[in-house]
Amino acid sequence: MINIVVAFPAEARPLAEYFRLRDKDTTGPFPVYRNAALCLTISGLGKVQSAAATAWLQGITRGQAPAGWLNIGIAGHAIHNIGDGFIAHRITDQASSRSWYPPQVHGLKLPTDNLLTVDLPETGYQNDALYDMEAAGFYPIACRSATAELVQCFKIVSDNRLQPVTGVDTGRYSDLVISRLGEIESLLDEIERMLQTPGVRYPGQEDLKLFTANWHFSQTQQHQLMRLLRRWKALAPDQSLRCRDLMKQNQAGDVLRWLENHLHALPVKLGQEPCPGISSR
Amino acid sequence: MFSHIYIEEEISTHPRARDICARFPRAQLVPCEHYGAVFNPRSQNFRLQKHRPALILAKKHSKLLLEAPRGYGIGGEKNYYFSHLLNCLYDCRYCFLQGMYRSAHYVLFVNYEDFCMEIDAIQQAHQDNPTWFFSGYDCDSMALEPVSGFAAHFLPYFSARPDVFLELRTKSTQIRALLNRDPLANTVVAFSFTPGETHRALEHKVPGIERRLAAMARLQQSGWKLGLRFDPLIYQQNFRQQYSGLFAQLFNRLDVEQLHSVSLGPFRLPRDYFRNILQLYPDEPLYAGPLAETNGTVSYRNDLEHEITGFCTQELLNYIPESRLFSCPATA
Numbered sequence: 080m081i082n083i084v085v086a087f088p089a090e091a092r093p094l095a096e097y098f099r100l101r102d103k104d105t106t107g108p109f110p111v112y113r114n115a116a117l118c119l120t121i122s123g124l125g126k127v128q129s130a131a132a133t134a135w136l137q138g139i140t141r142g143q144a145p146a147g148w149l150n151i152g153i154a155g156h157a158i159h160n161i162g163d164g165f166i167a168h169r170i171t172d173q174a175s176s177r178s179w180y181p182p183q184v185h186g187l188k189l190p191t192d193n194l195l196t197v198d199l200p201e202t203g204y205q206n207d208a209l210y211d212m213e214a215a216g217f218y219p220i221a222c223r224s225a226t227a228e229l230v231q232c233f234k235i236v237s238d239n240r241l242q243p244v245t246g247v248d249t250g251r252y253s254d255l256v257i258s259r260l261g262e263i264e265s266l267l268d269e270i271e272r273m274l275q276t277p278g279v280r281y282p283g284q285e286d287l288k289l290f291t292a293n294w295h296f297s298q299t300q301q302h303q304l305m306r307l308l309r310r311w312k313a314l315a316p317d318q319s320l321r322c323r324d325l326m327k328q329n330q331a332g333d334v335l336r337w338l339e340n341h342l343h344a345l346p347v348k349l350g351q352e353p354c355p356g357i358s359s360r
Numbered sequence: 361m362f363s364h365i366y367i368e369e370e371i372s373t374h375p376r377a378r379d380i381c382a383r384f385p386r387a388q389l390v391p392c393e394h395y396g397a398v399f400n401p402r403s404q405n406f407r408l409q410k411h412r413p414a415l416i417l418a419k420k421h422s423k424l425l426l427e428a429p430r431g432y433g434i435g436g437e438k439n440y441y442f443s444h445l446l447n448c449l450y451d452c453r454y455c456f457l458q459g460m461y462r463s464a465h466y467v468l469f470v471n472y473e474d475f476c477m478e479i480d481a482i483q484q485a486h487q488d489n490p491t492w493f494f495s496g497y498d499c500d501s502m503a504l505e506p507v508s509g510f511a512a513h514f515l516p517y518f519s520a521r522p523d524v525f526l527e528l529r530t531k532s533t534q535i536r537a538l539l540n541r542d543p544l545a546n547t548v549v550a551f552s553f554t555p556g557e558t559h560r561a562l563e564h565k566v567p568g569i570e571r572r573l574a575a576m577a578r579l580q581q582s583g584w585k586l587g588l589r590f591d592p593l594i595y596q597q598n599f600r601q602q603y604s605g606l607f608a609q610l611f612n613r614l615d616v617e618q619l620h621s622v623s624l625g626p627f628r629l630p631r632d633y634f635r636n637i638l639q640l641y642p643d644e645p646l647y648a649g650p651l652a653e654t655n656g657t658v659s660y661r662n663d664l665e666h667e668i669t670g671f672c673t674q675e676l677l678n679y680i681p682e683s684r685l686f687s688c689p690a691t692a
Contacts, residue, residue, distance in 0.1 A: 222401070226403050310648035347597065347649040349596060
């Protein structure tokens, strides 16, 4: 799952249409649109609203698998062309001077730039940075529930010195987002790819359900089980756990002992090559 | 090589920093106040970053040199280590750096002159004892040489101070900076090895054994003192055959008389590092093997550790005298 936070309905609309976010929920403090892979909310203008919406999304998706986070929106810049898209490699909150550095470890060739979050619309463009009003609220909150590589900000230039900001023009915002849907999709794909990396997604979670459905494990036993399942996945990645001998075990303690004994018998074969061990099924 | 270079504002005009940035004209330069703001935040994933690490150019302000843990050394009475670089170009799955740092970015401290001043100060304090300085604990000494110019700077410095000793520890074949100058009597270039099967499984991006051996042979022909390091020793079911083969391969090619030292050490990790690595690499068979925790250190079960250390020690003594063999303690 990747959570998307935008400021305006006009930014959300093309995203909801393109990614088919058809499940709509407007009963909470922030509207939410989702499908099986994406969840989008509209925060409203400003970093406080953005932080609140991010925290709200964290709350309603709590307990689910690890998620990525993407803040999409418009930004100003002194000289960049209107319509250009950038990933933020540094986010600075102008009010507090605090900076964050989203790691750029994805393989995309998209340009990156400094991003300065301001409290009021910027028309002077004095700094060599993109100007927005949300990222410094979004980023540190999103990083509380996800590793920083999975939290990114993508900004599309909406105004510059030649065409300064003159007020909220939502019709234009939709067009700007539409013009960058390809890059946004690539970034989402990269975040999704990183989410599938072992170490971000902990193996064994799926198998845990098999065990808890068949035996009752105490909390301590669940921790022991997770450790054993991890070792099983590492030492015998090709072997199914649904073998007849295991399924015959009566109690959780018997299952743990069974797993321990079989793990002990498995040879350590480095390099994750399939190794001979117990026969499955 | 680097898509992004973070650079501390304080050293943005340092000549070494400027030279390095100039080598990567397509890299995006990102100014930062202190490297820690990029390197130290909690919510980072070392494994994800290792795919595409960035370079951070910084200044080291304090603790430039640290005393080596008791028991470490290759014959010297006083032992210190220093790290001009944090993190390694290579990706060895057994490496403690994965558990020690939250970020896989490379932090290069460009103020080499301050390291040298500190070495001078320590040497002044220990004039009566031979003092060793070890580079390559928190990085590979030579792997990033074309970028860092580390050896090119430090070798002339050590050349002028024959009473202090330097170990460069590496798995790299980047030896041009060494071949381009006369060998130093007070410097040992130590190469680390694991057997071929382990190398292929765990030492990602590391040059092959033959290539490293060829680099060693060239250095030896040029008169450099060499060391061999077998640390950590990695267990596999056929470890005897693996290590016997490795030792034979190395000692058949190298002039044993010219070898300065050989050292070995068991696989061990501080408990907290081990837990961090386990989170990052839950799918790694190395960490699902016969490990046990003793006094905050995770290592092979006692019987296995004795077996592998004892075997390798005996095998090595077939090739070298005991006076040149050093063991690292089992505590992390």
